[in-house]
Amino acid sequence: MGDRRTLVVAGHGMVGHKLIESLVERGATAEWDIVVFCEERHLAYDRVGLTSFFTGTTVEQLSLVAPGFFAGAGLEVHVNDPVVSIDRQAAKAVSRAGRVVAYDALVLATGSYPFVPPIPGRDLPGCFVYRTIDDLEAIRDFAATCSVGAVVGGGLLGLEAASALCHLGLETHVVEFAPRLMPMQVDDGGSAALRRRIEELGVAVHLSMQTETILAGAGGSVAGMRFAGAEDLRADLVVFSAGIRPRDQLARDCGLVVGERGGVVVDGGCRTSDPRIYAIGECAVASGRVWGLVSPGYQMARVAADRLLGGDAEFSGADLSTKLKLMGVDVASFGDAFATTPGAESIVYSDPVAKVYKRLVLAAGSHQVLGGMLVGDAAAYQTLAQMARGDMPTPEHPEDLILPDRAGSTAGAAGIEAVAGTATICSCNNVTKNAICDAVTEGALTDVAGIKAATGAGTGCGGCVPLVIDLLKAELRKCGVEVANHLCEHFAYSRQELFDIVRVHRLTSFSEVLTGHGSGWGCEICKPAVASMLASLGSGYILDGEQASLQDTNDHFLANLQRDGSYSVVPRVPGGEITPDQLIVIGQVAKDFGLYTKITGGQRIDMFGATVEQLPAIWARLIEAGMESGHAYGKALRTVKSCVGQTWCRYGVQDSTSLAIELELRYRGLRAPHKIKSAVSGCARECAEAQSKDFGIIATERGWNLYVGGNGGMKPQHAILFAEDLDRATLIRYIDRFLMFYVRTADRLERTATWLNKLEGGIDYLRRVVIDDALGICGELEADMARHVESYHCEWKATVEDEGRLARFRTFLNSDDSDPNVVFVRERGQPRPATDLEKSKPVEALL
Amino acid sequence: MTLTENATWIDVCGIDELVADRGACVRAGLYQIALFRLSATNEVYALSNYDPTSGAFVMSRGIVGSRGDIPKVASPMYKQAFDLRTGECIDDANTSVMTFPVRVVEDRVLVGIR
Numbered sequence: 001m002g003d004r005r006t007l008v009v010a011g012h013g014m015v016g017h018k019l020i021e022s023l024v025e026r027g028a029t030a031e032w033d034i035v036v037f038c039e040e041r042h043l044a045y046d047r048v049g050l051t052s053f054f055t056g057t058t059v060e061q062l063s064l065v066a067p068g069f070f071a072g073a074g075l076e077v078h079v080n081d082p083v084v085s086i087d088r089q090a091a092k093a094v095s096r097a098g099r100v101v102a103y104d105a106l107v108l109a110t111g112s113y114p115f116v117p118p119i120p121g122r123d124l125p126g127c128f129v130y131r132t133i134d135d136l137e138a139i140r141d142f143a144a145t146c147s148v149g150a151v152v153g154g155g156l157l158g159l160e161a162a163s164a165l166c167h168l169g170l171e172t173h174v175v176e177f178a179p180r181l182m183p184m185q186v187d188d189g190g191s192a193a194l195r196r197r198i199e200e201l202g203v204a205v206h207l208s209m210q211t212e213t214i215l216a217g218a219g220g221s222v223a224g225m226r227f228a229g230a231e232d233l234r235a236d237l238v239v240f241s242a243g244i245r246p247r248d249q250l251a252r253d254c255g256l257v258v259g260e261r262g263g264v265v266v267d268g269g270c271r272t273s274d275p276r277i278y279a280i281g282e283c284a285v286a287s288g289r290v291w292g293l294v295s296p297g298y299q300m301a302r303v304a305a306d307r308l309l310g311g312d313a314e315f316s317g318a319d320l321s322t323k324l325k326l327m328g329v330d331v332a333s334f335g336d337a338f339a340t341t342p343g344a345e346s347i348v349y350s351d352p353v354a355k356v357y358k359r360l361v362l363a364a365g366s367h368q369v370l371g372g373m374l375v376g377d378a379a380a381y382q383t384l385a386q387m388a389r390g391d392m393p394t395p396e397h398p399e400d401l402i403l404p405d406r407a408g409s410t411a412g413a414a415g416i417e418a419v420a421g422t423a424t425i426c427s428c429n430n431v432t433k434n435a436i437c438d439a440v441t442e443g444a445l446t447d448v449a450g451i452k453a454a455t456g457a458g459t460g461c462g463g464c465v466p467l468v469i470d471l472l473k474a475e476l477r478k479c480g481v482e483v484a485n486h487l488c489e490h491f492a493y494s495r496q497e498l499f500d501i502v503r504v505h506r507l508t509s510f511s512e513v514l515t516g517h518g519s520g521w522g523c524e525i526c527k528p529a530v531a532s533m534l535a536s537l538g539s540g541y542i543l544d545g546e547q548a549s550l551q552d553t554n555d556h557f558l559a560n561l562q563r564d565g566s567y568s569v570v571p572r573v574p575g576g577e578i579t580p581d582q583l584i585v586i587g588q589v590a591k592d593f594g595l596y597t598k599i600t601g602g603q604r605i606d607m608f609g610a611t612v613e614q615l616p617a618i619w620a621r622l623i624e625a626g627m628e629s630g631h632a633y634g635k636a637l638r639t640v641k642s643c644v645g646q647t648w649c650r651y652g653v654q655d656s657t658s659l660a661i662e663l664e665l666r667y668r669g670l671r672a673p674h675k676i677k678s679a680v681s682g683c684a685r686e687c688a689e690a691q692s693k694d695f696g697i698i699a700t701e702r703g704w705n706l707y708v709g710g711n712g713g714m715k716p717q718h719a720i721l722f723a724e725d726l727d728r729a730t731l732i733r734y735i736d737r738f739l740m741f742y743v744r745t746a747d748r749l750e751r752t753a754t755w756l757n758k759l760e761g762g763i764d765y766l767r768r769v770v771i772d773d774a775l776g777i778c779g780e781l782e783a784d785m786a787r788h789v790e791s792y793h794c795e796w797k798a799t800v801e802d803e804g805r806l807a808r809f810r811t812f813l814n815s816d817d818s819d820p821n822v823v824f825v826r827e828r829g830q831p832r833p834a835t836d837l838e839k840s841k842p843v844e845a846l847l
Numbered sequence: 848m849t850l851t852e853n854a855t856w857i858d859v860c861g862i863d864e865l866v867a868d869r870g871a872c873v874r875a876g877l878y879q880i881a882l883f884r885l886s887a888t889n890e891v892y893a894l895s896n897y898d899p900t901s902g903a904f905v906m907s908r909g910i911v912g913s914r915g916d917i918p919k920v921a922s923p924m925y926k927q928a929f930d931l932r933t934g935e936c937i938d939d940a941n942t943s944v945m946t947f948p949v950r951v952v953e954d955r956v957l958v959g960i961r
C-alpha cells in the first residue's frame with residue numbers, strides 16, 4: 001500500500017463534489033486516498049436550486065451526495081471543518097479542527113463569497129447575504145418578524161433573492177446601482193421589459209440608486225436605507241447581492257499567484273503556480289476570468305480529474321449563456337448578447353404591452369446569429385443559442401425567430417433535427433447530441449429519467465431538459481419505435497387500443513386484461529388506467545375485489561393525498577351553488593375534526609388535514625347532511641362552474657346556474673383519461689370562464705353556444721366554438737357524444753385540449769363525428785352515457801354503508817393509532833402541516 | 848440495508864389481513880413497516896413506510912407491480928419505483944429505503960427488527 005497517494009480537496013461545494021464524483025467514476029480511489037474538507041454544516045448541495053428551499057424543498061432534497069457515498073473505500077470527508085492553512089514546503093494541509101494531512105496533490109474548490117459593499121450599517125442585525133443554506137435559514141427566521149425587505153443588487157442573484165423575500169410574504173424592494181436590471185445579461189430595453197414584469201408581481205424596483213447607509217431602528221436592528229440624493233426607504237431586512245468575490249485567502253496566504261481582481265490563477269489544466277495544487281470552480285481564474293456559473297465549474301472539475309489521472313484535458317473557456325425563470329418571468333441571454341463583435345448588427349423586437357423584449361445580434365452583412373437576449377418570452381432560446389454556438393445553421397430570415405407566432409405559424413422554429421450531432425445539449429454535464437442519441441438507441445431508452453441516468457444530461461441546472469425531451473421524441477420516431485404510444489411496459493397497446501379491447505371483449509377485471517393482452521404484473525401506470533376503463537364501461541363500485549389493488553392512493557381512499565401523508569375532503573357543490581345549511585355543516589365538520597378549510601379555484605370548499613381513519617366519520621356526517629363525493633381525487637368530472645346568470649344578474653340571458661347544476665349531476669363520477677372540467681356562463685361577459693374548460697357553455701339570446709377542448713393548467717388553451725345557439729336537449733346530446741368519444745379514444749392523462757390538438761382532422765372531424773354521426777357510433781356513445789347516468793352512485797355513500805369497505809381506512813393493521821408523523825401547527829387561525837423544523841421543536845409549540 | 852443479524856421477530860398480523868397486491872402498514876417497535884403480499888411471487892415483502900422523496904410515511908399506499916423481472920412498488924407521492932426485495936430505488940441509484948426480513952409462520956406474519 002506504500003504507493004497510495006493522497007489528494008486533499010478543500011471545499012465541498014458543487015464543483016468540489018463534481019470533481020470527487022468524476023474521480024470515483026474513473027476508479028481513482030484504487031490509487032488515491034481522497035480527503036475532503038467541507039466548511040459548511042452540510043455536504044455539497046445544489047446551490048443553483050437554493051431558492052427552492054423557500055418553496056418547500058428540504059435540505060435532503062437539495063443534497064448532491066448519494067447516501068453512503070463517502071462510505072466507499074479511499075474516501076474521507078470532514079464536515080464543518082475548513083482548511084485553514086497550507087504548508088507548501090511540507091506539502092501539508094491543516095484544518096480548523098487541527099487535522100494535518102500530508103498531500104501529494106491538493107485541489108482548491110473554495111467557491112466564492114458574496115460581496116458586501118462597505119456601507120455603514122452593513123453589519124446590523126437584519127442584514128444578510130444569499131449564498132448558503134445557513135444564510136437562507138437565517139433569513140427565513142428573521143423574516144418572521146418583518147414586513148418590508150430590500151435587496152441590494154438587481155442582478156441574477158439579487159432578483160432571485162427578491163423572489164424569495166416575496167415568498168416569505170414581505171413587501172419587497174430591489175435597489176440597483178446601475179441604471180438597469182441584470183446589467184450583465186440584458187440591455188436597457190430588456191431591463192425595461194423585465195422591470196415592468198417584476199413590478200407587476202409586486203416587487204418595487206429602484207434603479208440608479210447608490211445606498212449610502214443602512215439605518216438602524218430603536219431596537220438596534222435594520223430600519224431602513226439611505227441613498228445618495230433620494231428619499232429614505234423603510235425596510236426591516238436587507239439582503240446584499242452585489243456580486244461575488246473568489247475565496248482565495250488560503251492561496252494568498254501560501255503565496256500562490258492570484259489575479260488582479262482576486263481568484264487563484266490557473267493554466268489550461270486547472271493547475272496553479274504550484275504544480276501540485278489545482279483550483280477549480282468560482283475560486284479560480286481560468287482563461288483570464290472568474291466563471292460565476294456552475295457549468296464552467298463542472299468543466300474545470302472534469303479537467304482537474306483527468307489531469308490527476310495523468311490525462312491532458314484542457315479548459316478553454318465556456319459558454320456563459322443563461323436562461324432563467326425568475327419569478328415566472330423568462331429571461332435568456334446568449335452568445336454575444338451586447339453586439340461587441342465589430343460590425344455586428346442587431347434586430348430588436350419590443351412589445352411594451354405584452355412586456356416582451358427580444359434582441360438578436362447578427363454578424364455584419366450575413367445572417368449568422370452571434371447572440372441575443374430574450375425577456376418575457378424565451379421560447380426560442382434553445383434554438384437561437386444553438387445557432388449562436390454554430391451548432392445549427394441560421395435560417396434565411398432569422399428575425400422570424402423572435403417575432404411572435406402569427407396564428408399558429410411556427411415561423412422558422414427549426415426542430416432539433418437541425419442541430420449538429422457534436423453540439424452540446426447539456427452544458428452542465430457536457431453531453432452532446434450524439435451522446436444522447438447513442439444512449440437512446442443503445443440503451444433502448446424511452447424516457448428522460450433513463451437519459452439522465454445514462455448520460456447525466458439534465459441533472460445540473462435542468463435548463464436543457466426540454467431539448468432532451470425533443471431529442472428523445474425525435475430519436476424514437478426515427479427508430480420507428482412506437483413505444484411512446486404504448487401504455488407501459490406491460491401493454492403493447494395505446495390506451496385507445498386497449499380501451500377497444502376491453503370494450504369489445506367485455507372484460508371486467510385487470511387480471512383478464514393482463515393475462516389475455518399484456519405481460520408482467522402491471523404497474524402504477526397501467527393498473528389505474530385499466531381501472532378507469534373498467535369504471536367508464538360501468539363495472540360498479542371501484543374498490544371491490546381486485547379493483548382495490550389497481551387504484552392510486554387517491555382513488556383508494558377516495559380522497560387526495562397531501563404532502564405530509566394526510567388527505568383532503570371535497571364534497572360536491574354542483575354549479576357552485578350551496579345553501580346556508582350546507583355551509584354550516586361543512587363548517588361544523590371541519591371544526592369538529594380540526595380540518596383546514598379553503599375555497600377552491602373550482603367553486604367549492606376543500607377540507608385538508610384528515611387522517612385516513614377520520615375519513616369515514618367525516619363522510620358519514622357529510623352524507624347525512626345530503627352531500628356527496630366531489631371526485632376531486634379521480635380522473636373524472638370535477639366541477640361545472642357557473643355564474644349567477646339571468647336569475648340575478650342584470651345582463652344574464654339564460655339561467656346558467658340551473659344548467660350547470662344539471663350538467664354536473666349528469667356527468668358526475670364519469671371516469672375518463674384525465675379530469676374533465678366545465679363551466680356555464682349566463683352571457684357573453686363569461687364570468688364562469690367557460691372558454692377555459694374541457695367543455696364550456698355560454699348563453700346566447702337564442703340558446704347555448706358550446707365550446708370544447710379548453711383548459712387552464714400547465715399549458716392553457718382556449719376552447720373552440722363547436723356549435724351555436726343550441727337548445728338544451730341538443731346541447732346535452734352533443735356533450736354526451738363528445739365526452740364518450742373522448743373517453744374512448746384519448747391517451748392516458750390526455751386532457752381534451754391535447755387530444756383535440758392531435759385528432760386528425762381537428763375540430764371539423766370532431767363535428768362530423770359528433771354532429772353528423774360520420775362514424776355511425778353516436779347511438780353507442782349515447783347509450784354508454786345513459787348507462788353511466790343511470791348507474792351513478794356516490795362512492796362515499798357506498799363506502800360508509802359497508803363494514804367490509806370501511807376496514808381499509810386504518811393507518812396500521814396492528815394498531816388504532818394514526819400516523820404520528822402527521823403533525824399540525826396553527827396559522828391564521830387554522831391548522832397546517834408542521835415543517836420538519838417545527839416537528840423537531842418542543843411539543844408545546846405544536847397543536 | 849437489511850437488518851438480519853440479531854433480529855427480533857415481531858408478530859405483526861395474520862397473512863389473511865394482507866390484501867393481495869395492495870400494501871398495508873404495521874408498527875413494529877419504532878418502525879412503520881409497509882407490507883406487500885404479491886400474488887405473482889407469492890411472497891411477502893417488508894419495506895420502511897418512509898418515502899425518502901417526500902418525507903411522508905406513505906409507501907404502503909403505493910401501487911405494486913413489476914419492472915422487467917423486478918417486483919416493485921411505486922411511491923404514491925411522486926411515483927419513484929422501489930425494488931421490493933432490496934428497497935433500492937429503481938429510478939434513482941442514490942435513493943433507497945430500509946427493508947426488513949419477513950417470515951410467515953402458521954399464517955402469522957413476523958418481521959425481523961434489530
Ligand code: SRM
Pocket residue numbers: 560561562568569570598599600601602603604605606632638639675677692693710711712713714715751
Ligand atoms: C384545491 C385546488 C386548488 C385551490 O385551493 O383552489 C386544486 C388542487 C389540486 N390540483 Fe388543481 N386545484 C384546483 C383547481 C384547479 C384549476 C382551476 C379550475 O378548476 O377552475 C386548474 C386550472 C384549470 C384546468 O384544470 O384546466 C387546476 C389545474 C391543475 C392541474 C393542471 C392540469 C392541466 O391540464 O394542465 C393539475 C395536475 C393534474 O391534474 O395532472 C392539478 C392538480 C391538483 C392536485 C390534485 C395536485 C395533487 O395531485 O395533489 C391538487 C390537490 C387537491 C386536493 O388535495 O384537494 N390542478 N386546478 C382546486 C380544486 C378545485 C376543485 O374544487 O376541485
Ligand SMILES: Cc1cc2nc3c(=O)[nH]c(=O)nc-3n(C[C@H](O)[C@H](O)[C@H](O)COP(=O)(O)OP(=O)(O)OC[C@H]3O[C@@H](n4cnc5c(N)ncnc54)[C@H](O)[C@@H]3O)c2cc1C
Pocket residue numbers: 010011012013014015016017037038039040047048049050051081082083084109110111112130131132157160247250280281282283291292293294295297324461
Ligand atoms: C442563489 C444562487 C443561485 C444560483 N443560480 C445559478 C444558476 O441558475 N446557474 C448557474 O450556472 N449558477 C448559479 N449559481 C452559481 C453556482 O451556484 C456556483 O457557480 C457554483 O456553486 C460554484 O461551485 P463551487 O464549488 O465553485 O463553489 P461553492 O458551491 O460555493 O462551494 C464552495 C464550498 O467551499 C467551502 N469552502 C470555502 N473555503 C473553504 C476552506 N478553506 N476549506 C473547506 N471548505 C471551504 C464553502 O463553504 C463552500 O461550501 C447560483 C448561486 C446562488 C448562490
Ligand code: SF4
Pocket residue numbers: none
Ligand atoms: S397550483 Fe394546484 S397543484 Fe399547484 S400547488 Fe396550487 S393547488 Fe397544488
Ligand code: FES
Pocket residue numbers: 425426427428429457458459460461462463464465
Ligand atoms: S444544461 Fe444544466 S442540466 Fe443540462
